[in-house]
Structure formats: C-alpha cells, structure tokens
Amino acid sequence: MNDIYYLYGAYGIMISLYAMWAKQMFGRTKELSERLNTAASISKSQLDIEDDCAE
Amino acid sequence: MTLSTLILAWTYAPSVDTDAMNAPNAQKIFYWHVPSAWSSFLAFTTLFIGSLAWFWKRSEWGWKWHCAGAEVGLLFGLMVITSGPIWGQAEWERAWDWTDVRLNTYLILTALSAFLVLGRRSQPDGEDTRDTFAAVGLFGFVLVPLTAVASTLWQRSHPGAVVIGNDGGMAQEMAQVFLFGLLAFSFLSVGMLRLHIHIVGIEIELEQKMTEFDDKVVE
Numbered sequence: 336m337n338d339i340y341y342l343y344g345a346y347g348i349m350i351s352l353y354a355m356w357a358k359q360m361f362g363r364t365k366e367l368s369e370r371l372n373t374a375a376s377i378s379k380s381q382l383d384i385e386d387d388c389a390e
Numbered sequence: 391m392t393l394s395t396l397i398l399a400w401t402y403a404p405s406v407d408t409d410a411m412n413a414p415n416a417q418k419i420f421y422w423h424v425p426s427a428w429s430s431f432l433a434f435t436t437l438f439i440g441s442l443a444w445f446w447k448r449s450e451w452g453w454k455w456h457c458a459g460a461e462v463g464l465l466f467g468l469m470v471i472t473s474g475p476i477w478g479q480a481e482w483e484r485a486w487d488w489t490d491v492r493l494n495t496y497l498i499l500t501a502l503s504a505f506l507v508l509g510r511r512s513q514p515d516g517e518d519t520r521d522t523f524a525a526v527g528l529f530g531f532v533l534v535p536l537t538a539v540a541s542t543l544w545q546r547s548h549p550g551a552v553v554i555g556n557d558g559g560m561a562q563e564m565a566q567v568f569l570f571g572l573l574a575f576s577f578l579s580v581g582m583l584r585l586h587i588h589i590v591g592i593e594i595e596l597e598q599k600m601t602e603f604d605d606k607v608v609e
Contacts, residue, residue, distance in 0.1 A: 338413035341480035345419040345473040346396065349426070352472070356465050356582075363589060370596055377603060 391574030395421055395567065403567040413480035419473050421567055425575035426469040427496075432579050433463035434499065434534050437506075441527035444520055451587075453520055454594070456527055458586035460506035462579060467500030492540035492548045495533045502530040515597060 399421035405414045437459025443452025474493070475485035487493055506523055513519045541548045560568070 338416040338480045341413065341416040341476050342418055345416070345476040346422065348472045348476070349422055349469045352465060352469050360585070360589070367589065367592055367596070371592075374596060374599060374603075381603070381606075 392422070392425075392571070392578055395425070395571035395574050398567045398570065403564050404561055411481060412483075413477070416477050416480035419477045421571050422575075423470060423473045423477065424568065425571040426466045426473070428572055429575045429579035430463050430466035430470060430499075431534055431538070432576065433459045433466060433583060434503070434531060435459070436583055437463060437503070437527045438531035438534075441524040441531075444524045445528065448517075450594075453524075454587045454590045456506075456520075456524055457510060457590040458583050460503045460510070460527070461586050461590075462582045464500065464503040464507050465582070466579065467496070467503055471497060471500050487546060487548075490540075490546040490548050491544045492537055495537040495540060499530065499533045499537060502526060502533075515594065 399418050403418065403421065406417045407414075411417055436455050440452045440455025440457075440459055443449040444456055446452075478487070479485045506526060509523060510519075541550045
C-alpha cells in the first residue's frame with residue numbers, strides 16, 4: 336500500500352522536530368553555561384578591583 | 391516510553407478495517423498525533439496559569455510557566471500541525487480543510503505560541519513586554535476548549551471522539567497502545583516543561599544580574 340510512505344513521512348517529521356528541539360536545548364544550555372562563566376569572571380575581576388581600591 | 395508507543399503502534403496494534411478507511415497504514419500516525427495534541431494542551435494550560443499568575447500577582451514563577459508553556463506548546467503544536475495534514479492527504483486526498491473549525495483553531499493556537507516564543511526572544515524583558523505577551527496567552531487560551539469540543543459540535547473533516555465514540559470505540563489492542571501513548575507523552579511533556587521552566591529561570595536571573603552589573607559600571 337502506498338499510504339505506508341505517508342506514515343514514514345509523518346513519523347520522520349515528528350522525530351526530526353524532537354531532534355531539532357534537543358539540538359536547540361543543547362545549544363541554549365551551552366550558551367547559558369558560557370554566559371554564566373563570563374558573568375562569574377566579570378564579578379571576580381570587579382571584586383579584585385574593589386579590593387585594590389580598598390587597599 | 392514514546393518510542394515504545396511507536397514500536398507498539400507498528401507491531402502490536404492491529405490495522406484498521408480497509409473498508410472503513412482509505413489509508414489503513416497512515417492511520418497509525420494517530421498514535422503520536424493525538425498524544426502530541428494532548429501534550430500541547432497541557433503546555434497551553436501551563437501557559438494560561440502562568441499568564442494569570444503574572445497578571446494577578448506579578449509572580450516570577452508565573453512568567454517562567456508562561457515562557458515554558460509557549461515553548462513546549464510550540465513543539466507539540468508543530469508535531470500535530472505537520473502530522474495531521476499528512477494523514478489528511480492520505481485519507482481524504484486533501485491536506486487541509488479550511489471549513490473545519492478544529493483544524494483552523496488549532497492552527498491559530500500554534501501560531502500564537504510561535505508568536506510568543508519569537509516575540510520574547512526579540513523584545514527586551516520588562517513589565518510592558520510581559521504584560522503584552524501574558525495578555526495574548528490569557529485570551530489565546532479560549533481556543534483550547536473551543537478546539538477540544540469543535541469536532542463534536544461542528545464535525546466536518548476531522549474525526550470526532552474515537553476512544554468512546556458512538557460506533558463503539560476502537561479495538562482493545564488499539565486502545566491499549568493509544569492510552570499508553572497518552573501516558574508516555576504526558577510524562578514527556580511534564581519533564582520538558584520542568585526543564586524549560588528551569589532554563590528560563592536561569593536565563594532571566596542571568597539577564598537581571600548582567601543589567602545590575604551594567605548599572606553599577608555606569609555609576
């Protein structure tokens with residue numbers, strides 16, 4: 336039956352959407368982690384500057 | 391569990407009667423299509439509760455629920471919007487029926503969630519932005535019960551209730567796989583919502599800290 340290809344197509348698209356979601360979430364988590372590291376290093380250098388000024 | 395549903399749908403669930411349906415193989419799209427729609431309704435409910443909590447109490451968790459509901463709702467909405475027309479093409483020989491209320495209200499719901507997701511990314515976070523998007527979330531939710539009852543009240547192309555339908559419902563094995571799918575997708579969507587709430591929370595917190603830091607530097 337030809338309609339089996341519709342079945343493969345529909346599940347193919349739905350699995351691809353899951354994969355896109357997973358990829359997007361992975362990228363977002365990675366970006367968030369990088370931004371957190373940047374924020375941590377900025378606040379550390381700010382603390383160093385404040386210490387220098389206090390001295 | 392969702393993959394198990396797929397495997398069970400292809401191996402355990404019997405095919406439908408070839409006299410009753412034009413595309414008996416494509417009918418198996420149903421085992422992910424309907425649970426996806428169910429999951430999207432769970433996400434849209436989260437979006438509605440979050441929007442309400444934001445308006446009512448200016449609640450930070452409410453805004454996180456709003457964002458998570460829109461994002462997860464968009465994913466499942468896209469799954470429904472793409473798989474449905476493929477089945478429609480196989481069964482009815484046309485992908486879409488512009489006169490069917492359920493198809494069109496669901497399309498608008500998915501478009502609204504896309505608007506909310508893309509809008510939040512393109513606009514700076516603030517009370518005005520949140521108010522605008524929460525208002526869309528609140529009024530857009532009206533489409534959820536409307537979509538749910540549409541195929542009963544104004545049935546045209548989209549099939550009506552099939553589990554407990556007027557014609558005696560579906561075969562026992564089909565109902566088992568379908569209910570297992572509903573359970574699997576419910577767990578999956580709750581897990582996704584929790585993950586999105588967590589990530590959105592960290593994003594908002596980080597954004598606020600960076601703004602505070604910028605303000606300090608300017609001072």
